[in-house]
Amino acid sequence: MGGAVEDAASNENQWYVAATTLRSDEPARVLKAEDTFGIFDRHGDIHQVTSSEQGLYHGGTSYLSHFELRINGQRPLILNSTIKKDNSLLAVDMTMPDLFKDDVLVIPRGSVHVFRSVVLASPARHEHLRLVNYSDQTVDLKVEFRFASDYRDIFEVRGVHRPARGTMLAPEITEDTVVLGYRGLDGELRRTHIRFHWHPDQINDSCCSTTLRLGVHGESHLHVTISCLTDGAEVPTCDYYQAIDRIGASIAAARSSVGHIVTSNEQFNDWLGRSAADLDMLVTQTDHGPYPYAGVPWFSTPFGRDGIITALQTLWIRPELAKGVITYLAATQAESLEPERDAEPGKILHEARSGEMAALGEIPFKRYYGTVDATPLFIVLAGYYFRRTGDRDFIESVWPHIERALNWIDQHGDWDGDGFVEYARHSANGLIQQGWKDSNDSVFHADGSLAPAPVALCEVQGYVYEAKLLAAELAEVLGRGKWAQRLRQEAAILKRRFNEAFWLDELNTFALALDGEKRRCSVRASNAGHALFTGIAYPDYALRTAETLLATDSFSGWGIRTVAEGQSRYNPMSYHNGSVWPHDSAIAAMGLARYGFKDKAMKILTGLFEAAVFLDLHRLPELFCGFTRLPGQGPTLYPVACSPQAWASGAVFQLLQSCLGLSFAPEKPQIRFYHPQLPSYLSWLRISNLRFDAGVIDLALTRHAHDVGINVERKEGDIEVAVVV
Template sequence: MSIIEIESQFYILATSSFADDRTVVLKQGDTFAILDRFGDVHPIGTGTQGIFHEDTRYISRMELSINGQRPMLLSSSPREDNQMFIVDLTNPDFQTTTGRLIQRGTLHIMRSKFLWQGACHEKIKIVNYGLEAVDFTLEMKFNADFTDIFEVRGIHRTKKGKQRTPKQDEGMLKFVYEGLDNTNRITTIQFAQPPESFSTKSASYKFHLLPRQETDIEVNVGFGKEKNVTELLGFDVARNNMNAYMEKTRQYCADVFTSNAQFNDWINRSKSDLITMATPTPHGLYPYAGVPWFSTPFGRDGIITALECLWVEPELAKGVLQYLAFTQAKSFNDFQDAEPGKIFHETRGGEMSALGEVPFEMYYGTIDATPLFVILAGAYLERTGDFALVRNIWPNIERALAWIDQYGDIDGDGFVEYKTKSEKGLTNQGWKDSQDSVFYEAGELASDPIALCEVQAYVYDAKAKAAWIAELLGLEDVAAKLKKEAEAFKEKFNQVFWSETKQTYVLALDGKKNPCNVLSSNAGHCLFSGIATPERARLVAWNLLSESMFSGWGVRTIATTEARYNPMSYHNGSIWPHDNAMIAYGFSRYNLQREVKRLLTGMFDTAVAMDDQRLPELFCGFERRKAQAPTAYPVACSPQAWSVGAVFLMLQASLGMKINALTNTITFCHPVLPDFLQEVTITNIRINDRQIILQVRKGKEGIEVNLLTPGTDVTIDLQTETMLEPV
């Protein structure tokens, strides 16, 4: 796998896929590992394996052998909470130095490996299950190439820093790289038990194990920059610290238990993945976008993930808002596509970003993160009643609104468009940011500046929510102005962006206001934000669930009838779980609950068919075939934060649930449960410092909602008026 530059697009070039590589991913904080099923890192093939820290590969080789041979794999799997990788191995047939044959299956070798605060910890336990003593050698080989993640992905560099000769000393091995950014990056390998043989590339141990005797080896590997290298804890201490953190973190998030065991597995996997992706920062928790290529803060991804999970874990939204407020652009920088008030697209910590070889050290080339930031602020206030935070970031909200009006509207037509100013920036800057994702009906690529339909929907929602916030803060004039602007914007949008021929909102307008008259999933986001009229919302929903758009698994990004449709493309025919979740929530806003059920059922069936019941970043948009699973996309990230959050937003949409901490009310608007669910119990929902338990179930008279927490003053508002006819 590599990356090439196509018309200023950073495109991941696939020479092999994660679908057949059978790799395992671990992530903790700013560190992630891509390991094979044996727990090894190999410097072969596409070279994507490794242990990465702050966008640099600090371990490029880490291989275990016994008597010079690779052990035989029995089984391997991550722990349920994703934090530890357990590998069971055994010996192949081998001869001792005396010529005695040791049959395979005599030794059990168990590797336990996890990441914690900038380090990788491993314990290797060996047990002799034979009837006689066994003599053998266990060897580990290491290397650290300090390759930047963009270089791993394929960007060629003409000049690199200098790698010092590795040093060994008293059970320690140290690799040092002197970067061109005047930063020394260091990998330190510590052996808790001194090896018998030790070099700058390997360490080996000689064992004599009696029958039933066991022994273990502990290896701790630290990553970091000079004067900031991780202090290496022992395996047991680090494990205990990690477990305590995990237990504490899990308590913040609500738990969902249903009548369907497979749905429970999907929920539990998603919760574990959410905790994995939620990374501590000085500003609170932030969901890193996806492993391996996007294990870093992304503005849009962080906001959407926080919105998806807001009802179960509002603390995540708090961290996102604080992080984005702190990093909001204060000045112009064309290389970074930065303008005052703009919310960033992504940030990177590697050498190439620091040197400006890529613009992503702090890059602002996103058109939608800024209005989405305001939307999240309003949704967070309603969910939590946290006026202190919202008052604190109100100046940031005002700057975001000013950016929308002053710099977001490039040509002064009242809509928000994008056009990159950076010589290395992204050509397309919506969530579908590949270079071919915005096009006309005949298939030609659209000319900029481009106004996407969903971005206008976000702008409307941002102004409506900002008006509501301003009113609550006592800023009546500001509130009235924003409310008036939102209403006028909605009317103008519905006049300009509607396609009579396709009965949906057009994908975009180009720089000359020509429509990209394409049937796309983007139109579903207009329902998510509430800019669609009720009549047009039903028409959009009908289109999204038509045969050309709905595969049976989910809604495709574009219809099969469109010129650029390709079910194997990144954005032109594939299926994205977060996209479907936002569409489902949009359906629920317009009382289209039966349509929500269809989307939730399709995505549930997808999750059941996926490895570990984990929804990937995306999958191919082929039509659902009998007795076959969805077709994997070759280089999809997994886990991916906003795919992880999809189940929570889709369940919320199905229940029509809204939590309002300001009124201490939980509303269920026309709740429905899909055929595979009879009952849902939600525990540890936090509202105004109260922890409550809810039960939603199918009863004889329809959906019943019960508050199972005695003595609480939370009000349940169940609205069960007749639903609209299905589209």
């Protein structure tokens, strides 16, 4: 995931996300709007700590590295701090501590209410501060805002050292405004425009202060707007209240075309609601349509693999997202051989970055293609998008890109012509491991030795298998019968050869990978769950793999470990060698359900649900540690995990789809439920505003002793509902 690795001491690990200090025990507060995001503490502050990821970021750069509120020199006491359920606003209730003057108590604690709310409307942060005096005497309050900006690139924040930086510009100060600036080595002018919407008593390049006199039950309101400006950009005219109105309208518009789920379980509803809101927040409008940025803070940018998997997870409930992902990735598909970017004709993007370091080539990720799996997954998404929507015209428009992706699989993806897709980096600065587990030490043999390249990953062969079958379906729809016939033949050969080459009879699972010498990496790992997800596994092997994935050495009680306990490189605190990733477990659950193991899929659903109950805001992070679940304790957090993360947010929707056996047949059109099941803690589930073909439908599902009943509560259009029990 974006090149985070395990061993910071190695020279190969330049893209390591450093954790030189532990995060604060208090949870971060995250807001995002398009290409702007903010990470604040529970007070709404940004601490000026070099090792902290707190800040206001725009376009991959920190525009505000310090912003703290002080009243009479003190930090107010927290009463409550929360992000609204729709992620539109941070609301913080505070009060003043006991304040003394010459040993005399002048403001008793709890007598002044301090309310702070923050919203983001890209490229600006809008703040409202309200102070109310509930005491029986007049109070004088000196309100200070302290601020600074260091204009660090997100990779500097991650821990990458730069030998040289650009120039900090002299601040521009007026009676109510401070403009900080930086001219990067890329020539770009970046400015932080801080507007105080009143006339402060004092203002300089790092602080603004105002003394307010509040009578009994008096109150005062202050507003601050902080805008992140690049060369030539004008200061936004939108104010706090207009920003709130625009955000509300934007959320309502986005939700109008998306299905909505509610259940009998309020805690489950909280998980659903937070996941949906996080996806709404992470989705960014690009020139090619909506795209889910991977995660905040380290991956708030387009990632090919992450975008595809998020779109697959949510395809049944928000298909327009998949269309945006396909369109964006088609437009950015590689056209030529560029070894420094690991690009080859037809290959799908790994990630795209803005920011000074990307512009200068100090990192290879401005537009980088070092991923082995995004290309077959691109075809998989296109195939499932057609099954969901029947949008033939769109598929015809992207078919040339599908052809080019198929050609990449056969020509560049298969290094040695053995029928398997492998990878090895061409770029000296690129990623060594190019599957979704992209830590440098994530592919290894039973003795712990690293697998030499080129590496053929277990899950990638499954992606290629399903890509060819789905491409065959699309080829037939478009009248390309010879393509379809050839692709099905190739898929059948790949399935046979995969099961022969990757199956580990002694471990009851598939090998993690084949190394460059075609030796099996005999390791129990979660990758095998992806083989079930794609259907490449023989049924008897799938049964044995299912048992292995849910055994106690693999299943932590919360989810499936990336590497099973007892394997040579197992470490429950590692990034990829023993941790639990919600999206990885959800993909395995989909695979288990595909082979009929609904009970095991529901076990994963339950584990991740119960993890969400323990976590702040009921938000599943990018990953958490793989320690065995203990009674009464929640999951152990990973210190630098992104939260929110798109494919962690999408996991709940994929898990529900797997348990319900939900699929679509656009030619009828028909919604199908294959052996639907609900866990014991969900008595009923309602799906409303589910759009399909030209219609919309609302469904009510009720759990009975031996099956799930489905009633149509509303239907517009000619939509059938079929249930196999």
